[in-house]
Amino acid sequence: MKDISLGQFYPADSFTHKMDPRAKLVLVVAFIVMAFLAKNFLSYFAVMLCVISATLVSRIPILKVLKSIKAIIFILIFTGILNLLFYNGETVLWSWWQIKITVEGIIFSLKMVLRLVLLVMGTTLLTYTTTPTAITDGMESLMHPLKYIKVPVHDIAVIMSIALRFIPIISEEVDKIMMAQKARGAAFDNGGLLKRAKALLPVLIPLFVSAFRRADELALALDARCYNATPNRTRYKQMKFSLRDVLGVLGTAAFIVLVVALNNNFWGAYEPVASVWWLFSV
Amino acid sequence: MNEEKSDACGKETAPLPEKENDFTTELPSGTGTPSDNAPVIKAEGVTYSYRSGEQVSRGVTGVSVEIYPGEFVVILGRNGSGKSTLAKLLNGFLVPDEGVVTVNGTDTADDDKIFKVRSEVGMVFQNPDNQMVASVIESDVAFGPENLGVPREEIETRITEALEIVGMESYRKGSPNRLSGGQKQRIAIAAILAMRPEVIILDESTAMLDPKGRREIMETILKLKNEKGMAVVLITHYMDEAIGADKIYLMCDGEAIASGSPREVFSNEEAVRLAGLELPVAARVSLNLKKAGLDVGFALTDEELAEEICALK
Numbered sequence: 210m211k212d213i214s215l216g217q218f219y220p221a222d223s224f225t226h227k228m229d230p231r232a233k234l235v236l237v238v239a240f241i242v243m244a245f246l247a248k249n250f251l252s253y254f255a256v257m258l259c260v261i262s263a264t265l266v267s268r269i270p271i272l273k274v275l276k277s278i279k280a281i282i283f284i285l286i287f288t289g290i291l292n293l294l295f296y297n298g299e300t301v302l303w304s305w306w307q308i309k310i311t312v313e314g315i316i317f318s319l320k321m322v323l324r325l326v327l328l329v330m331g332t333t334l335l336t337y338t339t340t341p342t343a344i345t346d347g348m349e350s351l352m353h354p355l356k357y358i359k360v361p362v363h364d365i366a367v368i369m370s371i372a373l374r375f376i377p378i379i380s381e382e383v384d385k386i387m388m389a390q391k392a393r394g395a396a397f398d399n400g401g402l403l404k405r406a407k408a409l410l411p412v413l414i415p416l417f418v419s420a421f422r423r424a425d426e427l428a429l430a431l432d433a434r435c436y437n438a439t440p441n442r443t444r445y446k447q448m449k450f451s452l453r454d455v456l457g458v459l460g461t462a463a464f465i466v467l468v469v470a471l472n473n474n475f476w477g478a479y480e481p482v483a484s485v486w487w488l489f490s491v
Numbered sequence: 492m493n494e495e496k497s498d499a500c501g502k503e504t505a506p507l508p509e510k511e512n513d514f515t516t517e518l519p520s521g522t523g524t525p526s527d528n529a530p531v532i533k534a535e536g537v538t539y540s541y542r543s544g545e546q547v548s549r550g551v552t553g554v555s556v557e558i559y560p561g562e563f564v565v566i567l568g569r570n571g572s573g574k575s576t577l578a579k580l581l582n583g584f585l586v587p588d589e590g591v592v593t594v595n596g597t598d599t600a601d602d603d604k605i606f607k608v609r610s611e612v613g614m615v616f617q618n619p620d621n622q623m624v625a626s627v628i629e630s631d632v633a634f635g636p637e638n639l640g641v642p643r644e645e646i647e648t649r650i651t652e653a654l655e656i657v658g659m660e661s662y663r664k665g666s667p668n669r670l671s672g673g674q675k676q677r678i679a680i681a682a683i684l685a686m687r688p689e690v691i692i693l694d695e696s697t698a699m700l701d702p703k704g705r706r707e708i709m710e711t712i713l714k715l716k717n718e719k720g721m722a723v724v725l726i727t728h729y730m731d732e733a734i735g736a737d738k739i740y741l742m743c744d745g746e747a748i749a750s751g752s753p754r755e756v757f758s759n760e761e762a763v764r765l766a767g768l769e770l771p772v773a774a775r776v777s778l779n780l781k782k783a784g785l786d787v788g789f790a791l792t793d794e795e796l797a798e799e800i801c802a803l804k
Contacts, residue, residue: 342626367624374626377668423621429584430622433614434635434682438606441640445633445647 217277219337224453225267226338230347232454233335236461240331243465244324252471253323259464260330267338277333278326285322292318345369346446363442371427382419386412531689531722532558532581532612537590539576550576552745553590558690561720563712565733567756568742569767577742578694578726582612595689610639613683617695619675628654628678629663635686646685653681656719657711673704677711684715690722691715697727705732730757731771734791741766758789 220226225233240259247253264274278285296318298311335344349366356362387397390411397408470476534557539550551573558564558581568574579585580592583599592599594608616622625631629650636646654660657677667675676696683691693712697705709732715721725732733739739756741749741763749755749762757763757774770778777790777799785803790796 426621435606435638438638439640443640
């Protein structure tokens with residue numbers, strides 16, 4: 210069985226894998242902003258270039274990254290079609306009742322789909338190159354300043370860490386309970402939706418009971434290990450911001466600048482070739 | 492169990508052992524005789540009852556326990572005998588209704604010093620899965636020392652040390668998910684060791700394990716005692732785990748009905764019967780042989796039994 214606790218993590222020894230999780234988290238946010246900044250096809254092309262170069266640097270097979278799109282395929286089709294049919298454009302190609310297909314509509318829905326694809330590809334790079342534990346550590350460290358406005362940052366971090374730790378345990382337990390109920394004649398995979406949902410009830414109830422029992426024991430175990438003994442808690446794991454992270458930040462910054470520049474046609478710095486000009490304008 | 496038991500669970504407590512080391516002769520005992528030092532944990536006439544609404548159910552009644560440095564103490568008893576309640580009283584999880592529990596002189600009822608008590612008396616529980624907080628073994632072991640505010644460099648050495656004692660250092664960077672029960676429980680022990688307690692209480696920590704896992708834990712306990720001079724308190728219902736103990740408390744219906752060396756307690760047939768426990772095979776065989784009229788002394792281990800039988804004419 211696949212180790213669920215690792216999520217999507219794709220182990221490799223690459224530049225991105227070795228980056229500080231905090232840097233990667235910040236860069237992902239920057240990337241999302243970048244994807245929303247893009248206006249014309251050329252700047253979308255720059256965002257795509259950013260995703261491709263990040264993938265290459267991560268040494269993750271590009272096919273694997275493309276596969277992540279599968280998860281949102283329905284959202285893509287849905288947004289694509291809706292925007293195509295209902296965009297309020299001027300150059301009407303075909304219309305029927307309230308529905309019309311326009312040139313602007315086609316361009317807009319293409320952009321929407323492209324943006325979603327790029328967003329998903331870029332963000333999955335984070336989960337491919339960073340273990341959930343490292344992401345949690347990174348988030349805790351980034352949230353650290355919130356401590357001063359009385360946000361229990363450390364408690365949140367412990368909660369996240371425990372949640373990650375118990376995901377595989379609970380999922381194993383679900384399997385066990387389901388098998389036990391099957392042995393008693395429960396059927397989980399026939400009948401309509403309602404019937405199937407009802408069949409899950411004898412799984413959920415024992416699951417909750419056992420989860421609460423675990424929580425009880427875990428609470429004692431936390432106490433036994435002096436949780437919250439001192440406000441001056443130390444941290445064993447230390448994250449270091451290295452040259453690698455600086456390079457990553459600089460690279461991403463360069464792409465953002467490029468996107469903004471392309472959006473604005475380089476502020477008229479040069480006269481573009483006519484055929485390329487069209488790409489700028491749409 | 493029934494009427495017969497409740498009044499029969501007598502108070503005839505065997506005298507405390509005069510530290511005869513007959514059964515531990517094969518173990519190099521690194522520490523001095525316990526009775527020289529002050530006890531780490533001292534419980535005097537401790538009584539505790541569970542209350543839920545109107546209902547009051549007895550946990551333990553008038554139990555006195557002393558745990559000395561470097562001692563391996565076993566608290567034996569069946570389910571519901573109050574042994575786990577006693578364990579929870581020893582590190583301040585429960586505060587006695589009557590009597591006093593002190594850890595190195597600190598009263599466990601003192602809320603301000605409860606973390607001092609818990610860092611000196613570590614506790615490992617039954618289910619190893621429910622004691623781990625992190626998905627990476629070294630982070631899990633680091634959790635305790637982090638909570639105590641131990642400097643980073645020292646946590647590093649503590650993790651190495653703790654994992655080495657339990658023999659799990661090669662799993663350091665791994666995930667606990669695919670380990671066996673015994674291995675997980677050893678990690679749980681390491682996680683407590685990293686806090687450098689003086690006493691480690693194993694609250695039925697062998698109950699969920701297979702024979703191999705139980706053996707691993709027993710080996711770890713002996714290692715802790717002999718190499719680190721740590722006091723270990725094992726709560727269990729397996730009598731064979733108590734053979735190597737320095738001292739046994741036999742619990743029945745919330746009371747300590749017998750205490751002393753394994754030899755003293757196990758040969759107290761009446762108490763063992765009352766407690767509803769089963770003697771190790773060697774002990775049973777030797778007692779039955781004696782009843783059958785043979786001149787066989789009391790034997791704790793298979794080797795002793797073999798010697799006794801060989802000594803027969």
